[in-house]
Amino acid sequence: MSNTLLPKLYKTMKRIRTFEERVSELFIKGESAGTMLHLSIGEELGPACVGTAMQENDTFTTHHRGHGIFVARGGDPNRMLAEIAGKKDGYCKGKGGSMHIADMTLGHLGANAIVGGGIPTVVGAAMSYKYLKQERVSVAFFGDGAMQQGILYESMNMASLWKLPVVFCCINNQYGMGTKIENAVGVKDFSKRAESFGLNTLHVNDLDVESAYHKSKEIIDSARKFKPGFIEIECYRFYGHARMDKSPYRDESEESEKRKLDPISFASNQMIKNNILDEADIKKIDNDIMIEMDKAMEFAINSPINDETEIFKDVYSENDPLPVSLDEKINKILNN
Amino acid sequence: MSDLNKNYFEKITYRDALRLAMHDAMQEDKNIIIMGEDVANYGGAYGATKDLLKLFGKERVIDTPISEPAIVGAAVGAAMSGLRPVAELMYVDFFGMSMDQIANQLAKIRYMFGGQISAPMVLRTQGGTGRSGGAQHSQSLESWIMHTPGLFLSMPAKPNDAYHLLRHALKIDNPTIFIEHKLLYNTTGTLDKNDIGAPFGKANILRKGKDVSIISYSRMINYAEKAAEILEKENISAEVIDLRTLYPLDRETIITSVNKTKRALVLSESYYTSSVPSEITSIIFENCYKVLKKPVIRYTAEDTPVPVAPNLEKNYIPTIEKIVEYTKKVCN
Ligand SMILES: Cc1ncc(C[n+]2csc(CCOP(=O)(O)OP(=O)(O)O)c2C)c(N)n1
Numbered sequence: 001m002s003n004t005l006l007p008k009l010y011k012t013m014k015r016i017r018t019f020e021e022r023v024s025e026l027f028i029k030g031e032s033a034g035t036m037l038h039l040s041i042g043e044e045l046g047p048a049c050v051g052t053a054m055q056e057n058d059t060f061t062t063h064h065r066g067h068g069i070f071v072a073r074g075g076d077p078n079r080m081l082a083e084i085a086g087k088k089d090g091y092c093k094g095k096g097g098s099m100h101i102a103d104m105t106l107g108h109l110g111a112n113a114i115v116g117g118g119i120p121t122v123v124g125a126a127m128s129y130k131y132l133k134q135e136r137v138s139v140a141f142f143g144d145g146a147m148q149q150g151i152l153y154e155s156m157n158m159a160s161l162w163k164l165p166v167v168f169c170c171i172n173n174q175y176g177m178g179t180k181i182e183n184a185v186g187v188k189d190f191s192k193r194a195e196s197f198g199l200n201t202l203h204v205n206d207l208d209v210e211s212a213y214h215k216s217k218e219i220i221d222s223a224r225k226f227k228p229g230f231i232e233i234e235c236y237r238f239y240g241h242a243r244m245d246k247s248p249y250r251d252e253s254e255e256s257e258k259r260k261l262d263p264i265s266f267a268s269n270q271m272i273k274n275n276i277l278d279e280a281d282i283k284k285i286d287n288d289i290m291i292e293m294d295k296a297m298e299f300a301i302n303s304p305i306n307d308e309t310e311i312f313k314d315v316y317s318e319n320d321p322l323p324v325s326l327d328e329k330i331n332k333i334l335n336n
Numbered sequence: 337m338s339d340l341n342k343n344y345f346e347k348i349t350y351r352d353a354l355r356l357a358m359h360d361a362m363q364e365d366k367n368i369i370i371m372g373e374d375v376a377n378y379g380g381a382y383g384a385t386k387d388l389l390k391l392f393g394k395e396r397v398i399d400t401p402i403s404e405p406a407i408v409g410a411a412v413g414a415a416m417s418g419l420r421p422v423a424e425l426m427y428v429d430f431f432g433m434s435m436d437q438i439a440n441q442l443a444k445i446r447y448m449f450g451g452q453i454s455a456p457m458v459l460r461t462q463g464g465t466g467r468s469g470g471a472q473h474s475q476s477l478e479s480w481i482m483h484t485p486g487l488f489l490s491m492p493a494k495p496n497d498a499y500h501l502l503r504h505a506l507k508i509d510n511p512t513i514f515i516e517h518k519l520l521y522n523t524t525g526t527l528d529k530n531d532i533g534a535p536f537g538k539a540n541i542l543r544k545g546k547d548v549s550i551i552s553y554s555r556m557i558n559y560a561e562k563a564a565e566i567l568e569k570e571n572i573s574a575e576v577i578d579l580r581t582l583y584p585l586d587r588e589t590i591i592t593s594v595n596k597t598k599r600a601l602v603l604s605e606s607y608y609t610s611s612v613p614s615e616i617t618s619i620i621f622e623n624c625y626k627v628l629k630k631p632v633i634r635y636t637a638e639d640t641p642v643p644v645a646p647n648l649e650k651n652y653i654p655t656i657e658k659i660v661e662y663t664k665k666v667c668n
């Protein structure tokens with residue numbers, strides 16, 4: 001089985017990284033909507049293993065650094081990049097952008113620009129699945145920073161109290177913006193916090209994506225049987241917090257040391273060592289991905305912008321009248 | 337900041353004026369502390385507390401976990417117990433999760449407890465559009481604060497006012513919400529420390545005029561000034577009033593100006609409906625209805641969430657062209 005699994009996980013991680021590199025290029029070309037672009041380069045293992053261990057009908061929310069998770073769950077790079085560029089063909093018509101990307105058909109209940117904002121959503125989603133007798137799990141992805149938001153613990157308690165098919169997944173990249181985790185918490189053992197709510201816990205602290213996949217799957221499978229869980233994936237944010245951040249608050253030596261802990265080269269070495277794929281096979285995979293992502297970037301750049309009436313759409317249901325624009329309100333008064 | 341001891345700056349950024357205000361206040365009052373996400377090591381997401389850690393140490397410049405309700409709440413408790421905290425919320429949008437501590441705790445401490453104690457603190461934050469930050473990172477939420485009795489509210493547009501109002505807020509016995517604008521930090525102006533400074537509740541007439549009053553605050557002041565220049569070329573003389581503080585609000589200056597010009601346009605990045613601009617508009621109607629030649633116009637952001645797409649975001653808030661167009665119609 002591992003013969004096909006590891007290449008699959010590798011491919012997912014590589015697609016995430018290449019996608020994020022294109023996001024970065026979009027910014028350099030001046031084609032991104034703003035600079036609040038949070039890349040998950042270096043953090044691909046978590047999205048790949050948990051994203052792959054989830055089933056087709058499972059749902060999820062993500063934090064602001066959520067591109068990778070969405071790619072792992074089947075997000076279309078064309079529409080994702082178009083969204084990040086603020087264009088019409090984007091998943092949210094360019095109105096949500098990088099931090100609010102979502103796709104209800106793929107179970108993506110929304111990325112969030114509020115740290116912790118999307119966590120209780122999965123509790124409510126799981127309440128629905130349980131009530132409606134649907135076999136689905138809902139997973140909240142968030143950063144280590146959100147471990148310090150009270151709403152996480154309110155949500156964990158509800159999940160435990162009502163035995164909900166929920167998994168809380170913390171992508172611990174060691175930093176919340178410029179603040180090192182040691183400066184943000186009194187006790188670093190996050191699993192203990194989750195255990196105290198009676199959740200199943202998993203702490204991944206190595207680069208072996210295949211084993212992380214199997215362990216994650218156990219947690220998700222028991223959540224499906226109404227035993228909620230908590231997964232912490234330790235990793236390292238290879239680059240700045242957002243696209244403009246040059247990380248002046250940490251040493252370059254720390255960065256170059258930590259960048260050696262690369263889940264992608266680890267997986268590729270594993271595949272070669274265990275004769276699963278050879279270098280040429282891997283190159284072929286990488287190349288196909290590059291072509292896919294280049295096309296996505298072209299798609300995003302060529303996607304049209306919205307006309308201004310889009311501002312007023314989607315505030316209320318499409319059966320209701322659009323909010324009246326200021327121009328209309330003001331001219332009505334002045335022409336009286 | 338090389339010239340910490342200078343008293344006059346020909347050109348200083350809004351950001352540096354704020355930094356200087358905190359620096360000078362902290363030197364004067366040993367009980368002032370700064371707390372917030374990334375305020376120490378990083379120097380603040382928008383750089384307003386840069387270098388203060390080096391100068392005052394980590395007992396006084398404190399990085400907090402990402403726990404907004406507790407940041408505000410702990411500052412309230414510290415303010416009740418001898419300190420004078422400057423708490424920073426990185427984005428005004430985080431009022432959402434902090435509103436209990438702001439509106440039910442901070443604003444009401446003095447009143448509920450029969451005047452026994454106050455919570456003299458400053459809550460600094462920034463809002464507004466301009467960076468494609470989207471619906472959760474670009475809002476203008478001053479109306480929530482103005483709607484809450486018990487809070488002073490300051491939204492300066494100019495470096496000199498930013499300095500003096502922050503200094504003032506750190507001396508008075510009331511909690512102050514201090515809302516900056518993300519696109520103001522790099523703007524520049526003069527700073528005169530020896531100026532008596534902007535007191536709370538005193539608007540500034542930035543430009544005298546006789547045909548119409550444009551009343552505004554925060555970043556929109558810069559739009560109003562540009563529009564007034566264009567209007568002047570078309571022989572319309574606009575008076576530009578910078579409110580500077582929204583509580584206390586300088587009703588007198590607004591009323592006197594509109595009684596003179598008989599026409600008014602209220603300009604804001606906040607919402608049209610149930611908002612600071614709608615409040616100012618009704619003050620003008622109530623007090624100047626006998627002289628008004630045209631209805632008062634409030635020109636604001638659209639009553640929708642903030643879109644990310646740059647072309648939509650730009651048209652979501654007032655534009656200079658439209659300010660000119662509407663003001664001309666008001667003067668017609
Ligand atoms: C409620 C809230 N507080 C603060 C911020 C500003 N902010 C955005 S990302 C971030 C750091 C979050 O760290 P973490 O949760 O570890 O996620 P990471 O960025 O490391 O992926 C902060 C402070 C925010 N967006 N929302």
Ligand SMILES: [Mg+2]
Nearest residue numbers: 143144175176
């Ligand atoms: Mg983090």
